[in-house]
Amino acid sequence: MTAPTDARAFLRALFDTAVARAQPAQVLAPYLPPPPRGRTVVVGAGKAAASMAAAVDALWPADAPLQGLVVTRYGHVPPGLPQPQARISVLEAAHPVPDAAGQQAATRIAAQVAGLGPDDLVLALISGGGSALLAQPAPGITLADKQALNQALLASGASIDEMNCVRKHLSALKGGRLAALAAPARVVSLLISDVPGDDPAVIASGPTVPDPSTCQNALAICQRYQLPLPAAAHAGLASGAFETPKPGDARFQGHAVHLIATPQQSLEAAAALARAQGVAAHILSDAIEGESRDVGKVHAALARQVARQGQPFTRPCVLLSGGETTVTLGTPGANPRGRGGRASEFLLSCALALQGEPGVYALAADTDGIDGVEDNAGALITPDTLARAQALGLSATDHLARHDAYSFFAALGDLVVTGPTFTNVNDFRALYLPG
Numbered sequence: 001m002t003a004p005t006d007a008r009a010f011l012r013a014l015f016d017t018a019v020a021r022a023q024p025a026q027v028l029a030p031y032l033p034p035p036p037r038g039r040t041v042v043v044g045a046g047k048a049a050a051s052m053a054a055a056v057d058a059l060w061p062a063d064a065p066l067q068g069l070v071v072t073r074y075g076h077v078p079p080g081l082p083q084p085q086a087r088i089s090v091l092e093a094a095h096p097v098p099d100a101a102g103q104q105a106a107t108r109i110a111a112q113v114a115g116l117g118p119d120d121l122v123l124a125l126i127s128g129g130g131s132a133l134l135a136q137p138a139p140g141i142t143l144a145d146k147q148a149l150n151q152a153l154l155a156s157g158a159s160i161d162e163m164n165c166v167r168k169h170l171s172a173l174k175g176g177r178l179a180a181l182a183a184p185a186r187v188v189s190l191l192i193s194d195v196p197g198d199d200p201a202v203i204a205s206g207p208t209v210p211d212p213s214t215c216q217n218a219l220a221i222c223q224r225y226q227l228p229l230p231a232a233a234h235a236g237l238a239s240g241a242f243e244t245p246k247p248g249d250a251r252f253q254g255h256a257v258h259l260i261a262t263p264q265q266s267l268e269a270a271a272a273l274a275r276a277q278g279v280a281a282h283i284l285s286d287a288i289e290g291e292s293r294d295v296g297k298v299h300a301a302l303a304r305q306v307a308r309q310g311q312p313f314t315r316p317c318v319l320l321s322g323g324e325t326t327v328t329l330g331t332p333g334a335n336p337r338g339r340g341g342r343a344s345e346f347l348l349s350c351a352l353a354l355q356g357e358p359g360v361y362a363l364a365a366d367t368d369g370i371d372g373v374e375d376n377a378g379a380l381i382t383p384d385t386l387a388r389a390q391a392l393g394l395s396a397t398d399h400l401a402r403h404d405a406y407s408f409f410a411a412l413g414d415l416v417v418t419g420p421t422f423t424n425v426n427d428f429r430a431l432y433l434p435g
Contacts, residue, residue: 338404341372
């Protein structure tokens with residue numbers, strides 16, 4: 001079988017296939033429990049919450065009671081929702097920095113699970129982004145405090161595990177507290193993973209699962225990254241007053257947690273498409289972390305080894321990876337800031353490291369359709385990316401220095417724009433080396 005000759009179209013097809021594998025309507029049905037004797041209440045938060053709610057509403061028996069409320073990011077409600085006949089309400093709020101709408105949604109979600117009994121069922125629909133969207137601060141902490149801390153966390157270079165450890169200890173609902181509020185009702189959590197390792201306690205800061213991390217862990221992270229902590233937050237962490245429910249807590253007995261979509265599954269779907277088209281596919285990892293520009297250099301080095309030495313893989317092949325990289329912005333005002341997210345920064349660094357290596361093409365994009373806070377999912381690079389940029393008077397080095405990868409790829413016409421995809425299994429990267 002002949003490998004695809006249109007590299008751009010091939011890479012985009014791989015990305016689209018990865019996203020399709022994580023669509024709730026395609027994967028949720030096997031994990032739905034039967035209706036209980038009592039009430040069924042649906043709650044949820046995340047970038048995929050609205051599409052997950054739509055899937056539940058469509059699959060749940062028409063004659064079985066169903067009610068609930070979920071919150072998703074602005075613009076992440078699939079077309080046609082909320083429908084007049086829908087049994088689950090959908091609210092929208094800000095991400096990645098929480099807003100008042102998120103706080104109001106969190107309050108209403110907490111009210112949904114209050115007063116339930118042992119015959120009742122809570123279906124918790126949790127996906128990436130839920131940390132910011134469930135914006136109910138711990139006692140004594142204001143929304144403004146949480147907003148400032150979130151902005152500092154996002155700029156710090158902290159890993160997603162570290163960020164969510166802090167978030168859950170300063171929250172009224174995260175870190176298992178939402179499930180604790182629902183006791184003694186049974187909670188079934190359906191999760192779409194956007195975190196390396198797929199740990200349910202990290203996804204959206206684990207609102208429905210017990211939390212093994214501690215207040216001291218959270219305080220140490222804040223000190224490591226020199227994060228500004230309000231007095232109430234510092235006191236709550238230092239004293240242990242903000243401790244989360246731990247594994248073994250009786251309130252979680254009988255609960256179930258199901259991962260309905262993961263980064264690995266989406267990478268495997270893309271790999272299967274590539275192999276069906278005669279291209280060897282190699283999944284490097286579904287859990288790559290680190291600075292986007294550093295990860296870009298490593299991927300470029302591996303691609304060069306394949307291109308020049310036929311090691312460790314032979315052409316034609318595609319190298320696939322997932323995970324969640326970071327972009328550390330440094331001290332505010334230290335240098336001009338541009339536009340761009342993790343995926344586009346990865347690609348710009350990769351292009352610089354490749355230096356026009358013949359026969360290497362790459363796509364990187366966020367599976368939620370939004371790279372950072374921009375309107376693109378990611379971008380593409382080709383062997384002539386740097387040459388085309390130079391012809392337009394663009395300096396890739398300068399754009400990378402000021403985190404302005406969006407403007408660089410926009411000028412080249414190489415942005416990947418999908419709009420919100422209504423799911424989220426995090427970073428998707430593919431490097432294609434035709435035969």
